[in-house]
Amino acid sequence: MTVVARRARGATSGAGRLAVALLSPTFVVLALVVGYPLVAALRESVFREGTDLDESGFVVEGARFVGVDNYASVFAGESAVRFWNAFSNTTVFTVITVSLEVVIGVGMALVMHHALCWRGVVRASILVPWAVPTAVSALLWRWIFQADGVANSIIGQQVLWTTEGWQAKFAIILADVWKTAPFVGLLVLAGLQIIPNDVYEAARVDGASPWRQFWRITLPLVKPALLVAVLFRVLDALRMFDLPYVLIGPRKASAETLSMLAFEEAASLRFGPAAAYATLLFVYVAVTALVFVRLLGADVIGAARERAAKR
């Protein structure tokens, strides 16, 4: 905004106070539903519920302060195996699904960008997977992947998809990619639409092949939009819960994610360990987000603003 325009508004002095007034309802609510639980989770993760014996052999009841015990027990013995399995499942699902979604999403965006007709129909249909509730889509894929379901009859094999092992992982990845690749496609399409046509014109005059145009023009220019899409998808995939929970089921080694692990503990009222798992997942998500913003320069706020401004 120019200086003149700023002066014309003349209200900048009171803007700070007004902003506080307008923003405070949102911040109060977020402090209650996000801030408080985060602190409480941290606090809870250093306590342990239940009846126990203290050092001198007395019975103690209720929550006891146990320091880093909950965390220590996450990384020790049997629960360590379960934790690292859930950790690797979460990571594997995230890396594979997001990579596939990027490739498929960019492909979809390119096709939609070049399409002259049918655009409305395709753009509407692409919202369908996004609108289907994840739990329902998980059931849908469970039905497709039934032993005598349509997937097996198409490939003419008898694979038990939804039990355990690599098949279960494959089913989860496929179902997740189906649901979210179109969403990535939409975000990338929005990024494609702000690339001016002259750039391609110039490249064509200079004799650049379509392939070269894609790598040298499209991809670099769509990168900001793509990075934001990838960041959102990665953070979303790291907390994956509904899909493996409904598609494969709880307590299955090949499908258990960190969210499911924390949920299982909480559902059995072991809030201390559950909070420890949840806090570890939170740290994992936060570190990933930080890496994206710092190292790869995903400009979350800027990208949205730019797009809004160009419209």
Add this chain to the structure above:
Amino acid sequence: MNTQLRRVLTFGGLGLILVYCLAPFYWMAVSAFRRPSDQFELTPLPAPFSLDNMTAVFSPGVGFGRSLLNSLVVAGTTTVLTLIIGVSAAYALARLHFRFKNAVAALIIATSMFPGISLLVPLLALFTDIGWINTYQSMIVPSLSFALPLAVWNLTAFFRQMPEELEQAAMIDGCTRGQAFRKVILPLAAPGIFTTAIITFIAAWNEFIIALSMVNDSSMQTATVAISRFTGAYGFDQPFGTQMAAGVIVTVPLVVMVLLFQRRIIAGLTAGGVK
């Protein structure tokens, strides 16, 4: 590349996208309208067509009508609350100039990325203590954690698109900023607010983990949880037909909304860049 080949490729691509997006959904619909006795048929059309699965969903013992109502109450209240709370914050972020604005915006967007389970574990403990388990508020309050940032983000993008001259003109004509907002901006932003409402509603309607943790009384279950818990008449048999029928019932209103407001929703989704 010659134009002929390009057209063929584009059309092929469009066809592929259509099949990709719609085929699984179509399969759900087809399976929903089969007779339970030929549930495992693989014909592309349900023959004979049957509403047995649909009536099974609404049979008295299932209580699915109640679950739909629960979903409607939870998602509806979440949406309304979110809009009331979020609209002023979005306006401040879009229009006012104040210190730490970027930090505030970043903080709001960051809250939407926190894993749901990290918030749920302590809230579950808290709600157990204060007797909120199996209530609507136990689902609505945690839902605000993802719905509010989403709505603020979308609304901010919409407010930014509106020319600033609108308020300036109103303020020159003697309105205060508050009046300008209420009487000029808000009516004009109605389409944006409506779109945000749809996106928020869909997100809240599709919510699963909160409803799963906060409720163990089946009469308070939301539709998504209820479907995943349908039990068959024969022990371990999963009643896929009924589940597909219920899935169609839960999804079709959303799909209709999406088709009607396709253009707006896409504008909202890509402006906010959030799910």
